[in-house]
Amino acid sequence: MSLCLSDITLTYPDGDTRLTALDRVTLEVPRGSLTAVVGPSGSGKSSLLAVAATLITPDTGTVTVDGTRTTGLSRGELTELRRSRIGIVFQQPNLLPSLTAAEQLQVMAHIDGRSPARARARALALLDAVGLAGQAGRRPHQLSGGQRQR
Ligand SMILES: Nc1ncnc2c1ncn2[C@@H]1O[C@H](COP(=O)(O)OP(=O)(O)OP(=O)(O)O)[C@@H](O)[C@H]1O
Numbered sequence: 001m002s003l004c005l006s007d008i009t010l011t012y013p014d015g016d017t018r019l020t021a022l023d024r025v026t027l028e029v030p031r032g033s034l035t036a037v038v039g040p041s042g043s044g045k046s047s048l049l050a051v052a053a054t055l056i057t058p059d060t061g062t063v064t065v066d067g068t069r070t071t072g073l074s075r076g077e078l079t080e081l082r083r084s085r086i087g088i089v090f091q092q093p094n095l096l097p098s099l100t101a102a103e104q105l106q107v108m109a110h111i112d113g114r115s116p117a118r119a120r121a122r123a124l125a126l127l128d129a130v131g132l133a134g135q136a137g138r139r140p141h142q143l144s145g146g147q148r149q150r
């Protein structure tokens with residue numbers, strides 16, 4: 001996946017005025033590369049990630065995911081884009097209590113109508129990659145905090 005943020009400005013309401021969280025940010029992340037966003041608390045990292053993930057629409061600027069310009073897409077189209085292209089690991093894991101570790105990973109593929117067998121194989125491979133092959137059948141309450149986050 002490639003990502004391009006161009007001239008992004010994001011403001012939040014702040015009493016009578018507005019607080020500028022992102023001030024004309026431009027960022028290009030080529031396919032296959034890894035980018036870390038670092039900075040002091042309150043500098044706008046989470047705001048930047050929320051805009052990049054199309055969860056927040058910026059005041060100005062464009063977000064392009066895999067060559068698709070997201071400006072002007074409907075809410076439904078954005079949901080579909082996120083479902084198929086974007087993975088978000090929140091600090092607070094949003095796991096479904098009744099699903100096993102493997103099922104948590106299969107659920108989006110299921111909603112997206114992809115092959116259950118392939119989704120299962122991919123889920124098990126991903127769990128194995130982070131050392132959780134032995135925990136595939138466990139539910140969130142049976143996992144440690146770190147295991148849940150992985
Ligand atoms: N929903 C909101 N409404 C108003 N102001 C907000 C909102 N969310 C964030 N802010 C403000 O925007 C600025 C950037 O916040 P953001 O959460 O992006 O920072 P951050 O770099 O992720 O910080 P941290 O490292 O503490 O997580 C901060 O000044 C914050 O107070």
Ligand SMILES: [Mg+2]
Nearest residue numbers: 042045046047
């Ligand atoms: Mg943050």
